[in-house]
Amino acid sequence: MKPKLELLDRTLLDRILREAFTLIMEPGVKVGDPEAARVLLSAGARVEDGVAHIPESLARRALESAPREFFLYDRAGHKAVHYGGDDVHFDPGSSCLNMLDADTLCPRLAQTADLVALIQVTEMLPHYAAQSTALVCSDVPSEIGDFYRLFLVLWHSSKPIVTGAFSGPTLQAMIDLLIADSGNSAALKEKPRAVFDVCPSPPLNWTDFAAYNLVTLARAGVPAELISMPLAGATGPVTLAGSVVQHAAESISGLTIHQLAEPGAPIVWGGAPAIFDMSSGSAPMGAIETVMLDLACAQVGKYFGLPTHAYLVASDSKLVDAQAAMESSMSAVLGALAGINMISGAGMLDSLACHSLEKLVIDAEAIASAQRLARGIEARTETLALGMFSQTGLHGDFLKLKETRALFRCEQHFPSTIIDRSSRGENDDEALHDTFSRARQRVRELRSSYSPAALSAETRSRLLGIAVRETSLVGLAGLPGIEQAAPFPGI
């Protein structure tokens, strides 16, 4: 059996849903975008003063029309991420402003070179099924910050992408990029490469841009990922159960807008809820209650049979230290046990304010262990032990058995050099390297072994054309991050 973790019993789950369906009717949900309001109105919702009152029956019809699963594809057209069932994938955290400088251990504003490095490291780690548009690059005008980071990921990576737009005009430009990457809009619909995070503002507010985002993505056939993020105690009820209700209400109302715009369009029940720290006033992503919120919210999505997402594997620590490892590995394990389809957040520190390449490679090890745990214990042989004992008797020479050689690779996960299991003996006179030092070395190795993504000349040309079009609109000279397309020989 595969282990499975659920935090809500059926009684509590029913109460959460009853209250969520009640909330979307009364007090209702703010909907800023006129087109979103129009589709709600024409489907039978009451819309007054920018507030939509959505009947449960309408929301349930929308929940029925949403697909139960879909795939994201890599550049070669292979299925690479399965949104559905209990399959679990991880991607780095996204939209971060700062990068931890591994030399000074201080954060600094992220630049395109940092994003390229992060893409390269992620590309080389199989633990990450998808890339994310991880950094907001300070050397790119903010008007196209979202667009340009997607351009860089498409340029340097072949993996699927978890991304998101910051404004209406750039959303369309980003969809143009994806169409250029796929060849045409039909190909993009058939084999989507990216999913877009779309965030309501808590509580219960689908802003003009967020609602527009939902409608546009649905009609383009580009998967959307609902990222409701109540802060329990500040922008949401202080109780975990109460914030799960708010998350459900925001997600159901967003999904209703999306499905009314285009029934059957791919959508993910995601989120980034957190508790509100009553001492610091922060949103602690490493807090166990934040993890509990994420797991409970995902469980509600799973109850509806929808693909799921959560924001985990991030830490509140400012350094890549024991706190970072503890918080991140704990949530990686719990998220994997909950069967959440896409878990974003790896690499992130300081309550999502800072990214670290070193943390990203360390988190990959925690993810590998979590994935191993999620596979569970299987009966791989006809008898569990008797057959092997019949060969060894009491001598106990299991290392020589054919079964050992045939099965040890699927039974055991083999960590990278990040994890030190060697005996002290060989180096007892030498200073040992700690995890961070080993992570720095691994980052260097991964980057030096990175090969540029296999982009056809036509795709390059199409992507460049759109990039030049958009950058020239904001007066950006050149295309930062593109001259670094080749491996870094000096690293």
Add this chain to the structure above:
Amino acid sequence: MNEPILQAMRQSIIDGAPETALALAQTALTNGLDLLDAIHHGFVPGMHQVGEQFAQHTMFLPDMMASAEAMRAAMQVLEPALKKQGAERPVAGTVVLGTTQGDIHEIGKTLVGTLLTAHGFKVYDLGVDVPSDKFATTALEVGADIVGVSALLTTTMRGQRNVIAAIERQGLRPRVKIVVGGAPVTRRWAEEIGADGYGKDAAAAVTLMKSLMRTRELLPADARAD
């Protein structure tokens, strides 16, 4: 000997395929091929490659054991045939192995023995819970080049010092080299008790013993004389 069959021999060891290795050894025999050539340019380089891959963490202990088993299968055919021809595979070294008195842990020491055999060493495995004097008397009897002393416990690790003392009492030092290993053993401990080397794992122990044999060959003849 033609390269394809040598390559197949190497591969049979890398694959850890005893049946294939045995069949290739028999083919060499049937076709009248140079058996030493088969060993030195066919099977042994396969074992070297396995050692390299183990160091690079692309092969693991069960792979190594399977390769050693394939080597054993091939040598079971080749060694008697060589003897009949009046030839012999040169022995890489003679090693006496055992676990210290009071310690019944076997696996590490046995693994070293298996790999040493696969690399052409003649191994006398005394087993576990071996009195110190037994190491010394056996080393004398068999003309050992190296004595390997294993211990898994910090308490029995001290027995390694006793083995060195016993071998010194027999007057076998410095001709007989002493190698220590086991989970609690460190390089510093090896130096402290006057051992000639320490292997952090079975593969490292084999590399160390090969290196000690090379060093030993450089010793003056009187120091090497039995």
